[in-house]
Amino acid sequence: MNAEIIAIVNQKGGVGKSFSCINIGIGLARAGKKVLLVDFDPQASMTIALGYPQPDQLPTTVTDVMTKIVEDEPLQRGEGIIHHAEGVDLLPADIRLSGMEVALVNTISRETILRQYLNTVKRNYTHILLDCQPSLGMLTVNALAAANRVLIPVQAEYLPAKGLEQLLQTVKKVRKQINPGLQIDGILLTMVDSRTNFAKEISGLLRETYGNTLNVFRTEIPHSVKAKESNAEGKSIYAYDDSCKVSQAYKNLVREVLYLEKQREKHNIDLGR
Secondary structure (H helix, E strand, O other), X not given: OOOEXXXXXXXXXXXXXXXXXXXXXXXXXXXXXXXXXXXXXXXXHHHHHOOOOOHHHOOOOHHHHHHHHHOOOOOOOOOOOEEOOOOOEEEOOOOOHHHHHHHHOOOOOHHHHHHHHHHHHHHHOOEEEXXXXXXXXXXXXXXXXXXXXXXXXXXXXXXXXXHHHHHHHHHHHHHHHOOOOOEEEEEEEEOEOOOOHHHHHHHHHHHHHHOOOOOEOOOOOEOOHHHHHHHHHOOOHHHHOOOOHHHHHHHHHHHHHHHHHHHHHHHHHHOOO
């Protein structure tokens, strides 16, 4: 099994990264895929939203497994991985991960510590999704170095062109210097309030600005209070309310993600790779 590793990245917080990571991941699991979700944000938003409200009390987190990689200590099989009731595995985070960013500065091959860890588990999964912290620091660079695909959630309330440009530059640098196979799957519009003309304008402008060079997913994630409610319940949107608009949108998005994969496979076969 050769896992697709997808980094979900935006250096701005509050754009629906963790929520998207959870619902794309569980959506893929519902489509029969074997999925590992990696919380790579010291705020541990994804861990909390999946029903672990006190991540600092978990016995093992991503901080522990990365520390073992750095110190060249052996890992136990499946160490730190939690099996979630909705059919995905989770490697949780806790606040100590912010200290790991500082520790990595003096580490040999510091950009590839996460990749080295994922190499030990990726044969067990078809998909690994990385929920990145809202910054372009060493942790995010580690995620980009480990991934082969990037998905960028963008809130449809403003045009984040400057921030997006900075992120695209970082992706470009990582591709050039560390990870030549890194590709951008696309930009995902989140929290779209379709009742307002402003949201439609932002959507149109974003598609116009980036649509020629990047994929902007056709699916847009609507703004909904149900998203916050499902997080508070520690459930995916499917388990919380399978018939709501947000649930439908994520189902459509998962289809798009899988379609992109198929197209890429076909392209690679055509090129004889």
